[in-house]
Amino acid sequence: MTETTSPQSQGSHAAAAALPPQYAPAEVEGKLYEHWVGAGYFEADAKSEKPAHTIVIPPPNVTSVLHIGHALDVTLQDSITRRKRMQGFEALWLPGTDHAGIATQNAVEKQLAKEGLSRHDLGREAFVKRTWEWKEEKGSAILNQIRKLGASVDWTRERFTFDAGLSRSVLTIFKRLYDDGLIYRAERIINWCPRCLTALSDAEVEHHDDDGELVSIRYGEGDDAIVVATTRAETMLGDTAVAVHPDDERYQHLIGTTVELPFTGRRIPIVADAHVDPSFGTGAVKVTPAHDPNDFEIGQRHGLENLVVMDERGVITVHGPFLGLDRFEARPAVVAALREEGRIVAEKRPYVHAVGHCSRCDTVVEPRLSMQWWVKVAPLAADAAAAVREGRVRIHPKELEPRYFQWVDNLRDWCISRQLWWGHRIPVWYGPNGEIVCVGPDEDAPGTEAEGWRQDSDVLDTWFSSGLWPFSTLGWPDETEDLRKFYPTSVLVTGYDILFFWVVRMMMFGLYAMKDRGPEGSIPFHTVSLHGLVRDQFGRKLSKSLGNGIDPLEWVEKYGADATRFTLARGANPGVDLATGEEWCQASRNFCNKVWNATRFALMNGATVAGLPAKEHLSTADRWILSRLTAVTAEVDALMEDYQHAKACDALYHFAWDEVFDWYVELAKSPLAAGGRAAESTRAVLGHVLDATLRLLHPYIPFVTEELWKTLTGGETIVTAAWPQADGALRDPAAEADILALQEAVTEVRRFRSDQGLNVGQRVPGRLSLQGSLQAHEVELRSLARLTEPAEGFAATATLQTALATVELDLSGTIDVAAERARLTKDQAAAAKEIAAANAKLGNEAFLAKAPEPVVEKIRTRLATAEADLSRIRQQLAALPQA
Known part of the structure; x- marks a missing residue:
């Protein structure tokens, strides 16, 4: 590592010294999150003049604990929200939970059973009170767990589908639908649980x-x-x-x-x-x-x-x-x-x-044939279909639109009554003379039990109240500041598996309840961004029976929240299931460590964010990395705007690791060691590139980027830092072509060295014949490829060719040719044996008929690998000096 002591670098050197040599997520994440919340960075201001960007969290059941599907949802919504916040939007990400009628009632009934009681022993009123007590004690577990993932939700606006405000919303829309003839009572066939009754x-x-x-x-x-x-x-x-x-x-x-x-x-x-x-x-x-x-x-x-x-x-x-x-x-x-x-x-x-x-x-x-309450969905569903067909709501990816229409165009009336005690009680009263009265939220019951009046004993389906979530959470039916500012919401992020069960219901209710706002203002969200389900590394569904379940909190504990998030986001192609496993999370942890170590190296070597030097003071490598930064910024910006999280993460991963850390940092070492103006320019470029890279990475890996960015820049927080803009003036195709030629030559030499079994640090005599712009980069080529000048008696034993370079190498005395030939001959025989075994299995029709597809695919992969190995080994043998 090269260290400098110039005045410009002393501050960053001291900052780097304050960073531990190794990144320890457990020591960083918890304290950073509480600081973010305490500082109010996640709180949205309804009075702000900034454009609004709103996401409402799909409310998990109060009985739930965080599973890998929740973790994926949280990661994607948080990455979208953090980017929009950095772009200058008034970004609201609203959290909350669902009262989960059956699940919660079952949980409390199990608790009562341990005491030798049933809900009927308590009676309805006491049972509901007991359930509220259970909710207050245990119902926030999952919200505490999503904090560990770094969710930048506005906790001051936390909602619950059974709290007073949302209950008023439920009663209001029930009354309106009832009065409009869209809710009715009838005897129909329903799904009935003989245990839950x-x-x-x-x-x-x-x-x-x-x-x-x-x-x-x-x-x-x-x-x-x-x-x-x-x-x-x-x-x-x-x-x-x-x-x-x-x-x-x-x-x-x-x-x-x-x-x-x-x-x-x-x-x-x-x-x-x-x-x-x-x-x-x-x-x-x-x-x-x-x-x-x-x-x-x-x-x-x-x-x-x-x-x-x-x-x-x-x-x-x-x-x-x-x-x-x-x-x-x-x-x-x-x-x-x-x-x-x-x-x-x-x-x-x-x-x-x-x-x-x-x-x-x-x-x-x-x-079971049963008397139940129903929603007449035909007119509501027609509006929900039109909103998508007319382009007011976008289903993303578009390939899933047919699935949406398949549901919404064929909906049957919806049974909304449940024979439970925990939930929104149906606001209908029956009188002594056959009267039926629906009571609104601000109305009194028509009479007392003593007068012969009784309220319907059923409660509403949980999906009824969660269908109001995009606007009930913002204060509807009142015209609140939040409702004016943040509705319609911007994007709904959810799995394709609840496209019908939840998304369609929100569409129907939003368009109905908010119809006074007109076609554009009544939609519950502008975009529905659908992701797939998380599967294991073999593409299998996660299940207890297979023993392949993934606990995201275990990953967070072992590898950190950033690594967990990056693993999920990097696999999240729109509408497609994602396969993952612990080794993926280990790789993401390694990436976070690489970001830490590279930034620490830059700080130790005086990287600054004081501004870029004039173009004439920039080296080719400087101009190349700035040009690549501009291209990647534009690419990532477009991909994130289109919810292409996997591609955005992949672009960031390869830019950060391959181009910044592996190439530019290596190219920067020579000017940093030389000192003077070249070193100052390199420090400025290195600081600028890392500043932008950390900001681009922040939506996906917020903790490590916050810690590093504050140390690098001295800024208050990366959470509200400006999102990077692609600067077209920094695009430099000529510099990119020059460094590409250098990379090709270095990569070819490194490949050959690896094939010959040379140690990474071992230097080899080489004679270079360079053309065009590559002639100016002989020093860098020799440094990166570990090549020394040819001495007297140089005798080329191998020649490598790229577009602008001819590299002759003298390996005499560098390797034991006889021993290397023996090793490669042994490897050649092993590869040939592997190919023969794989071909034998793949040529066996009986085996192919019985073997599971993953097994067959694994053998095909082994065959392809062995064939590639055999080709490589033969080339290595041919390149060895003749005895």
Whole structure:
């Protein structure tokens, strides 16, 4: 390391001395974050004249702990917000949590169960009070965890979907939708959890393959008999028809007739319906309108009776031999009874099929006919579709637009009522004489319980309140300063997996609630930036069963928040799943250390930020790195503006490590050692480039850049420092071409040296023949390639050629040729053996048919590597001096 003692460098030398030799994230991150929050750097000012940039955090459940998906969300939103703040926007990133009806109620009920109590022992009022206490004690865990990632959210505006202000928003929009005829009560098929005893949204149902059975049952006798196939034999007790396709020739003679339903004595009609798939099973299906959503639709079309045969806990309620049996007890009992009567035509076990499970307790969901509250979505969905089609809201990447339209153009009415106690209670009252009154937030109940009035006992689906999040968090329905300044929000960053469940609902509610603002002012956000799901390094879904889960907090503890963030951002291509693993995080940690060490080196050598010298005082290397900085600044700016985080991080990584640290710092060592004007110019350029590079990196790795930038510049904080601007005047194609030629020559020599097994520091005699602009860089070439001047008796044993350079090397006496030939010959045999083994496996059709694709791909990679090794080894052998 070269050190200087000039007056200009003494200050930076002292600053560098204050930096520890090694970067220790644990000693930096916590104290820096608390300083940022305490200084108010993240607080947005609604009175500011700066243009607004708003992001509302997708509110995690109060029951959640930070998982890798949350960490990705936080990283991307923070990088966007930090850049916009540096660009001069009044940047608001608003935090908060969701009350998470079922999840939170389950958590509290489990707590009560340990005490030998149920919620019914407490009663509704006491249970809700107990749940609030649980929320206050444990509900902020995930928000404390996102602080560890450096999230620059405005904590003064933290919101909760069940706090007073947001509850008022919920009541307001319910009342408006109700008065407009867009909320109604009706009996329909819903997803029902027999354990949680509530309706579920589609988002709360997880489908996965289960082993079941497919049984074919004969209804009726003789020529009038018809065979149906089902996986749920117990529901046949509620059949009210058999359906066939109207064009199915096999059943034309039966359409319009009736058939006797076993065990019941009831005769049910055989109807023709186009919904039936003639190719499935026998082409005839049993119709149970009260226990299947498709059957319910068939029943509506044909005026069939809705016969409920199970209670809310999944217990059979039909009188007869199966009365009182649980649904899973009734299924084999019904099949056994049918078998005894000779009505089982075929049985298939196991029959693997997709089954819905409650996402909270994993109970198999039961389709159930139930009286519930619904939102009439057709007009709301039409507006949500138009906002995207007309370009007022952009789906990014555009390739995911069809998925959005697939959902929004085919929405069915939304069940919004839940049979829970924790949540926004439906504001509808029923009177003693059949009255139904919807009560707004500023209205009194129409009467008392003593007078015969009672409030609906259900609460609203959690997605109902979270659908209001972009404007309820800003004070709606009041016209607050925040609402005027920060709505519509700028961008919503979320995973593509909740495009329907949350994004579409926010679109519908925002356009409806804010319609007085007109088409442009009513949208909830200008852009929906969709990212993929985090997977492991083999592209597999993260799951407990695979044992491949990733705890981001473990990464933060081991490698630092910056390394964790950079790992996630560098894999985040729009709309595409990202594969990652701990070795990726280790590499990011190494990058952060490289940034630390390179900046510390620059400070030790007097780097300054006093301004750039005149162009005539700049070396070719100076002009090259300034030109590259300008190009990279423009590139990164455009990529971040387009939410191309992976490409932006990759550009920054290679610019910082490859160009600044590996090339420019090396090129800077000679002028720094020489002193004088050249050294002062280099210090100024080095300081300028590092200043800009740290600012460009800051949105992704905020902690290490803050620590280094303050030391380098003496500034208060990088958080509010100006975002770098690409200075076109610094573009210098000639300097870039000169250094590119130098890099090509040095890289070729280094490659050859490595192939020959030479030590990095070992110097080799070399004769150079340089052309064009490269002639002026012989000193740099010799220094970087570790080449000495040719001495008397020089005899070239190898010649290397690039566009502007011919390099002759004399390796005699440098290596043991015989030993090197023996080593390479051994390596050649090993590579050939690897190629033969890989080809044998890839040529084996039986192996290819059975092996998982990742295994096959790994062998293909090994083959390609071995072939490249063999080619390289042969070239090395050919280049060795002849004995």
